[in-house]
Amino acid sequence: xxxxxxxxxxxxHSTTTTTPRRSATHRVRRIVLPALVLxxxxxxxVAVTYLVLDERRRFLLPPPWAVAHTGLVDPxxxxxxxxxxxxxxxxxxxGLGVAVLVGVTVAVLMSQARWLEESIYPYAVIxxxxxxxxxxPLVGLxxxxxxxxxxxxxxxxxxxxxxxxxxxxLKSADPGLHDLxxxxxxxxxxxxxxxxxxxxxxxxxxxxxxxxxxxVIGAIVSDFFFRQGYPGIGRLLDIYRANxxxxxxxxAIFASSSLGIVVFWFIGWLGQRVTGAWxxxxx
Amino acid sequence: MSAVAVAPNDTAVQGLRLSNVSMRYPDGTEVxxxxxxxVTPGQMVSIVxxxxxxxxxxxxxxxxxxxxxxxxxxxxxxxxxVFQDPTLMPWRTLIGNVGYLAELNGIGRAxxxxxxxxxxxxxxxxGFEKHYPRQLSGGMRMRxxxxxxxxxxxxxxxxxEPFGALDELxxxxxxxxxxxxxxxxxxxxxxxxxxIAEAVYLGTRVLVMSPRPGRIVxxxxxxxxxxxxxxxxxxxxxxxxxxxASDALRAVSR
Numbered sequence: 448x449x450x451x452x453x454x455x456x457x458x459x460h461s462t463t464t465t466t467p468r469r470s471a472t473h474r475v476r477r478i479v480l481p482a483l484v485l486x487x488x489x490x491x492x493v494a495v496t497y498l499v500l501d502e503r504r505r506f507l508l509p510p511p512w513a514v515a516h517t518g519l520v521d522p523x524x525x526x527x528x529x530x531x532x533x534x535x536x537x538x539x540x541x542g543l544g545v546a547v548l549v550g551v552t553v554a555v556l557m558s559q560a561r562w563l564e565e566s567i568y569p570y571a572v573i574x575x576x577x578x579x580x581x582x583x584p585l586v587g588l589x590x591x592x593x594x595x596x597x598x599x600x601x602x603x604x605x606x607x608x609x610x611x612x613x614x615x616x617l618k619s620a621d622p623g624l625h626d627l628x629x630x631x632x633x634x635x636x637x638x639x640x641x642x643x644x645x646x647x648x649x650x651x652x653x654x655x656x657x658x659x660x661x662x663v664i665g666a667i668v669s670d671f672f673f674r675q676g677y678p679g680i681g682r683l684l685d686i687y688r689a690n691x692x693x694x695x696x697x698x699a700i701f702a703s704s705s706l707g708i709v710v711f712w713f714i715g716w717l718g719q720r721v722t723g724a725w726x727x728x729x730x
Numbered sequence: 731m732s733a734v735a736v737a738p739n740d741t742a743v744q745g746l747r748l749s750n751v752s753m754r755y756p757d758g759t760e761v762x763x764x765x766x767x768x769v770t771p772g773q774m775v776s777i778v779x780x781x782x783x784x785x786x787x788x789x790x791x792x793x794x795x796x797x798x799x800x801x802x803x804x805x806x807x808x809x810x811x812v813f814q815d816p817t818l819m820p821w822r823t824l825i826g827n828v829g830y831l832a833e834l835n836g837i838g839r840a841x842x843x844x845x846x847x848x849x850x851x852x853x854x855x856x857g858f859e860k861h862y863p864r865q866l867s868g869g870m871r872m873r874x875x876x877x878x879x880x881x882x883x884x885x886x887x888x889x890x891e892p893f894g895a896l897d898e899l900x901x902x903x904x905x906x907x908x909x910x911x912x913x914x915x916x917x918x919x920x921x922x923x924x925x926i927a928e929a930v931y932l933g934t935r936v937l938v939m940s941p942r943p944g945r946i947v948x949x950x951x952x953x954x955x956x957x958x959x960x961x962x963x964x965x966x967x968x969x970x971x972x973x974x975a976s977d978a979l980r981a982v983s984r
Contacts, residue, residue, distance in 0.1 A: 623817030626795055630811060631834040641830070645821045725820045725862045 509694045518698030527683060528695075528702050535679030536706055538594065539666035542601020543659055543710070549602065550609030550658070551651065557610070558617040558643060559635065575607040579665065583672045592673040597666060604665035605658035612654025616647025649726050652718030659710040667703055680706075744806050745770040745918030746792055746886045751801030752943075753787055761787050763943035765801070767920075771885060774912055774919035776933030778926055778975060780983050784944025785922040786814075789888045792920065807885025810917070812892045816871035818863040818878075825850065825859040828877045835882065842881075849877035852911060869900040873907070880911065887917040891924065902963075905931055909956050926975050930968065931958060936975050940982035948978035 489511050496510045517524045553571075557564035583600055590596040617639075624642045633641075670681025680703050687696035746769045753762040761784045769775045779785045790796040791803055793811050818827045829846035837845070850856060853873040863871055872892055879887065889908075893901040905928060912919060923929050929936045930952055938948035952971055954962055962968050 621815070621817050623813050623815055624819065626813070627811075627817060627831070628834065629795060630793060630809065631831060633834050637834065641833070642819070645819065648821070722821070725822075725864060727864060 506691065506693055509697070513694050514697045514701070517694040518701060524695050524698065528680070528699055531678065531680040531683040531699070532702050532706060534677055535663070535666045535670060535681065535703070538597045538670070538677065538679060539601055539659075539663045539706070539710065542598045542665060543605055543655070543662040545598065546602045546605040546609055546658055546662065547655055550606050550654070551613050553606075554610050554613035554617060554647075555639065555644075557614055559639070564614070571607055571610050574603060577603075579604060579668055580672075583669050586669070587673050592676040594677040597669045597673065597677060597679075600669040601662040601665035605662040608657040608661070609651070609654040612650045612657075613647050616650030617643045619650070620646035649718070649722045652714065652722065656711055656714040656718065659714050660707050663703070663707040663710055744885075745773070746806075746920065747802075747804045748788070748792060749802045749804075751788075751791060751798045751803060753784070753791060753796065754799045760943040762791070762798075763945050765944065765946055767792075767937070767946070769886070769918040769920055771918045772916040772934075774921060774932055774934050776921045776923060776929035776936045777939060778923060778929045778936060778979060779939030779944070780941050780979070781924060783939045783941035785924075785939055786890050787944065788939075789890050789920060789922060792886075792888055805886050808882050810879035810882065810884030810887040812872075812875050812879055812887075812889045814891045814894060816863070816868075816875040818871055818874055820863050823860050823862055824855060824866070824874055827863065827874055828881060831878055832881045845881040846877075849880040850874075852880055852914075853877045853907065867900075869896055869904060872896065872904060876908070876911070883915065884917050887919045889919070889921040891922055893928070894923070894925075901928070902960075906957070906959075908932065909958065913956055926972050926979070927963070930971050930975060931963065936971070938975055938978040938982070947982050948975070950974050950978070 492508070493510055496505060496508050500507060518528060519525060553567065557567060579600075582603065586596050586600055586603075590599065620642045625638065628638050628642060666679065667681040667684075670677075670679040671685055672681075674682055674685065680699055684696060684699050684703070687693070687699060746767070748765055748767040751762060751765045751767075752760075754760050765788060767775070767788070777785050777788060787796065789811070791798050792805065793809060794803070794805075819830070822830070825843070825846050828849050829842040832842040832845050847859070850859060853876055855870060855873055855877065858866065858870065863874070866874065875892070893904050896904065909932065921929070921932050923932075926936075933952050936948075936950045936952060937946050938950070939945065940947045950971065954968070
């Protein structure tokens with residue numbers, strides 16, 4: 448009997464004291480835990496460099512500080528990487544921009560005409576399954592090893608997620624809203640403008656964010672294969688590889704991935720700016 | 731929204747009229763069989779019935795969202811329709827949502843704002859104009875949905891179980907608010923619900939529907955004057971009317 452009356456008191460006591468502390472520790476954990484993983488990764492890297500590789504083979508994996516020096520301090524390699532990265536970023540963002548325009552237009556057309564969706568959709572899937580390394584040389588042979596060929600590779604890579612996500616968003620609006628539009632004789636255009644399109648925005652941004660990463664990969668891979676025309680980070684990776692400059696190679700790899708991260712983060716931020724006010728948690 | 735299908739001899743009838751309306755789906759399911767319904771301005775007709783008996787179909791036919799397989803439907807004047815869900819646009823603020831129907835009807839921005847503000851005040855949501863639907867409670871969203879229809883001053887107002895998802899207290903409060911709105915501008919109202927108490931509390935008449943195929947099996951007059959209050963909910967006369975509706979419902983659902 449005494450335990451029965453005591454236990455509720457203990458329960459309320461523990462919940463009131465731990466709940467605020469838990470959220471505070473959670474915030475710290477979200478910073479500390481990834482930092483520990485980074486530290487562990489760097490330690491493993493250093494261990495491999497100095498303990499696994501003997502001195503003759505140490506060039507295969509230079510230590511982190513050597514890579515950081517090449518990428519961030521040494522003026523020659525730093526400016527080479529920065530210049531190549533700028534070229535690649537220009538290609539990737541141009542390709543993404545074209546893919547957004549084309550993808551959203553195609554999705555809108557598909558949402559308006561079922562026969563169009565049924566005739567185009569299978570090919571949108573097939574384009575997605577094409578192995579990039581197989582198409583890239585072909586695009587180069589057909590269209591030249593220049594800026595626009597690189598952009599085309601990026602568009603082919605990033606079109607599919609934009610089309611599918613936007614189409615899903617356009618078609619998933621509350622049917623009640625469409626009933627309302629029907630009751631008031633709204634035109635097709637009015638429905639698209641006031642219901643389907645705004646409803647598609649969150650899904651559209653999800654698609655564009657995925658496409659952003661793919662476009663960066665498309666720019667790097669096409670550059671890696673084309674080697675000429677508008678040289679970017681892909682070409683530089685190949686040069687460093689050929690020269691056995693592994694510090695440069697690893698620094699350039701980090702630079703490439705940082706471009707992808709920045710693009711991904713920026714589109715996420717933009718989507719949040721546009722739709723954040725109404726897509727947050729409900730009441 | 732004007733007349734849906736006006737039969738020549740119906741032109742003088744104000745409000746809503748369904749004459750011998752039957753509805754059969756393409757797969758052969760008979761949903762409604764020979765439904766007659768006349769609702770004039772100043773009447774609030776509640777329809778009760780078991781789930782799936784075709785109550786909502788009556789409203790879809792009355793609004794023109796569905797066409798009957800037989801019979802005629804006529805609506806005189808502006809039509810308002812409040813669905814089971816608030817069906818608000820999550821990307822619009824309250825005032826943007828409430829002004830939507832006025833926008834669809836080509837009313838200019840300034841006038842739209844004025845109408846929306848008036849309707850928002852009418853349903854006691856003043857101060858929440860800039861809130862998004864996700865920031866509103868279930869009851870507030872439903873008020874917003876009613877306000878959206880109010881902007882066009884409907885002559886015929888259809889309600890499809892709008893308060894079914896709300897808790898008891900919110901539902902009772904919204905019942906009283908709806909009666910206020912009705913007293914303010916007496917429309918021809920049809921209120922579909924599966925709660926007998928709600929049907930009796932709101933209606934000037936209660937219709938009881940049988941399931942499969944849907945037919946109107948009882949038409950019960952509700953003799954209480956508006957406004958109605960809590961005392962009425964617990965009175966013997968109220969219970970009597972509820973019992974009559976309940977008996978009719980039980981007789982057809984076995």
